[in-house]
Amino acid sequence: GIQVEQSPPDLILQEGANSTLRCNFSDSVNNLQWFHQNPWGQLINLFYIPSGTKQNGRLSATTVATERYSLLYISSSQTTDSGVYFCAVVGTGGFKTIFGAGTRLFVKA
Amino acid sequence: DSGVTQTPKHLITATGQRVTLRCSPRSGDLSVYWYQQSLDQGLQFLIQYYNGEERAKGNILERFSAQQFPDLHSELNLSSLELGDSALYFCASSIGPDTQYFGPGTRLTVL
Numbered sequence: 001g002i003q004v005e006q007s008p009p010d011l012i013l014q015e016g017a018n019s020t021l022r023c024n025f026s027d028s029v030n031n032l033q034w035f036h037q038n039p040w041g042q043l044i045n046l047f048y049i050p051s052g053t054k055q056n057g058r059l060s061a062t063t064v065a066t067e068r069y070s071l072l073y074i075s076s077s078q079t080t081d082s083g084v085y086f087c088a089v090v091g092t093g094g095f096k097t098i099f100g101a102g103t104r105l106f107v108k109a
Numbered sequence: 110d111s112g113v114t115q116t117p118k119h120l121i122t123a124t125g126q127r128v129t130l131r132c133s134p135r136s137g138d139l140s141v142y143w144y145q146q147s148l149d150q151g152l153q154f155l156i157q158y159y160n161g162e163e164r165a166k167g168n169i170l171e172r173f174s175a176q177q178f179p180d181l182h183s184e185l186n187l188s189s190l191e192l193g194d195s196a197l198y199f200c201a202s203s204i205g206p207d208t209q210y211f212g213p214g215t216r217l218t219v220l
Binding site for chain 1: 111142144151152153154157164165166167197199201206207208209210211213214
């Protein structure tokens with residue numbers, strides 16, 4: 001099945017810093033999403049982005065489907081950005097959603 | 110608030126028992142997904158229903174079963190529970206094959 005790898009596994013930032021999270025996937029996808037799991041466990045969808053670029057406030061994402069990777073950019077990080085960021089994909093020809101292991105982010109005040 | 114509701118929030122039970130987790134999708138969403146999140150396995154896709162029919166099956170044990178009812182709510186049944194079944198169980202819903210909205214989860218503890 002399709003493999004999803006996220007990097008880095010852990011990230012510590014000073015408030016105000018920028019960061020880039022990466023998601024590599026092993027096969028073609030027709031669905032890619034980024035989620036944030038906050039410290040209380042809630043999963044919040046950030047982007048649905050099987051290809052192209054999207055922006056939402058301080059967050060933006062880019063997926064290069066032909067090269068099988070996606071990037072999530074966080075600018076001017078805030079302590080509320082702390083948590084785990086997951087990439088999830090659905091391969092072409094299937095319906096199973098596969099999650100990466102996540103990037104755990106801690107933003108220091 | 111995603112609009113997806115799950116009950117109960119917490120569940121504590123003993124090994125060998127059977128429990129039912131319930132999920133109500135967002136209004137208008139036809140797809141329901143179930144996931145298990147444990148410390149050692151991460152987020153694992155269990156099963157997806159679309160408008161009452163099973164669409165995809167993931168790493169769901171034979172002791173587990175699910176269904177989606179005509180009003181589109183879904184139930185996940187877990188039987189012969191083992192200690193290793195302790196986890197956070199999420200339900201998500203979507204209109205089509207795009208953005209999934211997650212419920213708050215049910216934390217299951219098996220003692």
